[in-house]
Amino acid sequence: MSDNSDCLSVTCQASPNIALIKYWGKRNEELILPDNDSLSITLDLGELHSDTTVSTSSSMTCDTFYFDGIQQTKLSKRMQKVLDEVRRRAKNDQIKFVEIRSHNTFPASSGLASSASAYASLAIALTKLFNLENPQSTAAYLARIGSGSAVRSVYGGFVRWSSEGECLSSCIYPVEHWPELRLIILIFNSSKKPVSSTDAMQRTRETSTLFQARLSTVNDKIEKLIQAIKIKDFNTFAKIVMMDSSQFHAVCMDTYPPVIYLNEQSKHLIDLVHAFNKTDENETMKVAYTFDAGPNPFCFIREEHADEFLSLLKHFYPSNNDNDNVHKQVSNIDGNFSSINLPIMANALERIVLTKIGSGPKII
Numbered sequence: 001m002s003d004n005s006d007c008l009s010v011t012c013q014a015s016p017n018i019a020l021i022k023y024w025g026k027r028n029e030e031l032i033l034p035d036n037d038s039l040s041i042t043l044d045l046g047e048l049h050s051d052t053t054v055s056t057s058s059s060m061t062c063d064t065f066y067f068d069g070i071q072q073t074k075l076s077k078r079m080q081k082v083l084d085e086v087r088r089r090a091k092n093d094q095i096k097f098v099e100i101r102s103h104n105t106f107p108a109s110s111g112l113a114s115s116a117s118a119y120a121s122l123a124i125a126l127t128k129l130f131n132l133e134n135p136q137s138t139a140a141y142l143a144r145i146g147s148g149s150a151v152r153s154v155y156g157g158f159v160r161w162s163s164e165g166e167c168l169s170s171c172i173y174p175v176e177h178w179p180e181l182r183l184i185i186l187i188f189n190s191s192k193k194p195v196s197s198t199d200a201m202q203r204t205r206e207t208s209t210l211f212q213a214r215l216s217t218v219n220d221k222i223e224k225l226i227q228a229i230k231i232k233d234f235n236t237f238a239k240i241v242m243m244d245s246s247q248f249h250a251v252c253m254d255t256y257p258p259v260i261y262l263n264e265q266s267k268h269l270i271d272l273v274h275a276f277n278k279t280d281e282n283e284t285m286k287v288a289y290t291f292d293a294g295p296n297p298f299c300f301i302r303e304e305h306a307d308e309f310l311s312l313l314k315h316f317y318p319s320n321n322d323n324d325n326v327h328k329q330v331s332n333i334d335g336n337f338s339s340i341n342l343p344i345m346a347n348a349l350e351r352i353v354l355t356k357i358g359s360g361p362k363i364i
Helices: 077-089 114-129 135-146 148-152 197-207 211-231 234-254 264-278 303-316 325-329
Strands: 002-004 007-014 017-021 026-028 038-042 050-056 064-067 099-104 158-161 169-173 181-187 287-291 297-302 351-356
Touching: 007 114, 017 148, 017 211, 017 234, 017 287, 026 197, 038 148, 038 211, 050 114, 077 114, 077 135, 099 114, 114 135, 114 148, 135 148, 148 158, 158 211, 169 211, 181 303, 197 234, 211 234, 234 287, 234 297, 264 287, 264 297, 264 303, 297 303, 303 351
Parallel strands: 064 099
Antiparallel strands: 002 007, 007 050, 017 038, 038 158, 050 099, 158 169, 181 297, 181 351, 287 297
């Protein structure tokens, strides 16, 4: 926190989280109360994160918001709701207005959980700036009413968001629990998705006949997944995560009109992962995928198999981008993979991100 005259400022950095068991559906739109529990991994701050600086002074005459240095014409309803709640809780009613400056290191609104990192960093910065009581639970609440999944980015490691009680989040295992787990994110399309998650969730609740069936399976999957994480059983972890991703997108397809987030590259990657796993003679799962509300897969893999999988990606998604450092690092495809009968998709990838589990947000 910096103090220059009566100007106060706090900057917080937070990363997105990737849902292992998806949150989809709100029983209360205003407070963003989820229909089901969800489980996620918070990413490391190194590659993907949001930086949010919140400042206040007596000379400010209105709230202002800058995204990537460009002043926005008005605050969104959710951001205004967060600020209203902060004012309600703040002890110093002389401080009335704030300036918010936010920047993402990755594309927004493309299924990469940018709203989670953005609102988590905003919530923590506001909580620190105004010295709000019960900072952890307060930051989680503020993050949630901004963007539901942001409640999970308030913590690092493996995080569970409860659909009961106060509907807040908690860390169930810290980053140190499974340090060899890695994430490989394939960005096939960074464009804004055609249907927002908010609109799609509401449409699903109103029209999908599979929605209630999905809800009935979630808690059992979460308990089994937590046990797999506890003993680092990657085979069980991989199967549950991939099946939940498929079920989530099946519910989206069952929505009317259908909500289709996956594209041809997404489907190709799904086939590639299953073919790659079958090449192991011991039937050991090497990699698992999940897709949020977008076409870009998040692949979970143990560190020992990362280079092998990156080699496979280089072969099937060759890039002409000489600056693609990940593609440069890997070797040619191994002969063991010649049995994988899938087409080559040249220049299908915009970017590959190799990252790991993160320890959570920080004030910088």
